[in-house]
Amino acid sequence: MSQSASSEQRSKRELRRGVLAVRAALSADDVAESARALARQVLELPELAGAASVAAYVSVGTEPGTGPLLEALRERGVRVLLPVLLPDNDLDWALFEGAGALVRAGRGLLEPSGARLGPDAVTGVDAVLLPGLAADRRGLRLGRGAGCYDRVLARLTASGAGPVRAVLLYEGELLAHVPEEEHDRPVGLAVTPRGVHRFGDVHRLGGGPA
Numbered sequence: 001m002s003q004s005a006s007s008e009q010r011s012k013r014e015l016r017r018g019v020l021a022v023r024a025a026l027s028a029d030d031v032a033e034s035a036r037a038l039a040r041q042v043l044e045l046p047e048l049a050g051a052a053s054v055a056a057y058v059s060v061g062t063e064p065g066t067g068p069l070l071e072a073l074r075e076r077g078v079r080v081l082l083p084v085l086l087p088d089n090d091l092d093w094a095l096f097e098g099a100g101a102l103v104r105a106g107r108g109l110l111e112p113s114g115a116r117l118g119p120d121a122v123t124g125v126d127a128v129l130l131p132g133l134a135a136d137r138r139g140l141r142l143g144r145g146a147g148c149y150d151r152v153l154a155r156l157t158a159s160g161a162g163p164v165r166a167v168l169l170y171e172g173e174l175l176a177h178v179p180e181e182e183h184d185r186p187v188g189l190a191v192t193p194r195g196v197h198r199f200g201d202v203h204r205l206g207g208g209p210a
């Protein structure tokens with residue numbers, strides 16, 4: 001198990017490098033245009049139509065952009081929770097209260113400056129929009145490698161909460177296969193600037209909600 005896990009870990013590292021190199025070549029205009037398109041795609045999701053609360057993230061650099069999306073969700077009256085990175089790589093959460101209430105944090109991140117709601121706050125939302133670097137047709141997702149969102153997905157499962165889980169990606173990051181470790185849990189959909197990709201329950205691995 002440790003043998004195959006470490007080869008999967010090496011594959012994950014290589015894949016992350018490749019995706020980040022492609023993202024690094026995007027211009028600021030590319031990122032801004034994609035962010036607008038991504039906002040349109042997410043806002044049109046029927047899965048989000050009745051959502052009162054959504055957990056999202058504040059994009060930085062060339063990540064799939066969430067700026068226009070965060071503003072639009074807030075305008076809709078949606079309660080938007082944003083992550084705050086904890087020293088052990090778990091995530092705390094605080095409310096999005098406008099771009100002016102975001103502060104520079106470690107590791108190049110922008111985080112909300114308001115009251116912390118606790119790591120379990122994410123179990124009370126209707127939808128979670130996850131950052132990621134790639135996903136495959138089973139819905140398995142590759143993240144930055146700190147395991148932050150693996151913890152979030154595990155926490156959702158453990159609590160029995162069933163929010164929509166959607167990873168935001170660029171189109172080219174939808175792959176036939178991403179390396180899989182035992183702790184990986186699938187998401188339900190991927191949203192890109194071009195469209196929505198729903199992953200069938202038939203491919204769902206053990207541990208997820210029915």
Ligand SMILES: Nc1nc2c(c(=O)[nH]1)N(C=O)[C@@H](CNc1ccc(C(=O)N[C@@H](CCC(=O)O)C(=O)O)cc1)CN2
Pocket residue numbers: 057058059060063083084085091107108109131132143144146148149
């Ligand atoms: N915009 C954004 N916010 C997010 C995440 C994310 O991927 N994107 N996260 C997703 O989990 C969480 C923060 N987790 C992080 C974990 C590790 C590193 C990190 O190791 N950064 C490198 C430099 C940048 C990089 O490699 O991409 C470092 O500090 O060396 C950054 C964020 C919550 N907030």
Ligand SMILES: Nc1ncnc2c1ncn2[C@@H]1O[C@H](COP(=O)(O)OP(=O)(O)OP(=O)(O)O)[C@@H](O)[C@H]1O
Pocket residue numbers: 012131141142143144145146147148149150151154181183184
């Ligand atoms: N539920 C969990 N609790 C604590 N640590 C975990 C959990 N799930 C995974 N991890 C740890 O997180 C580390 C990174 O895992 P992995 O490489 O799959 O990250 P990732 O999914 O790419 O990143 P992220 O979840 O941050 O987006 C691994 O060492 C793994 O053991």
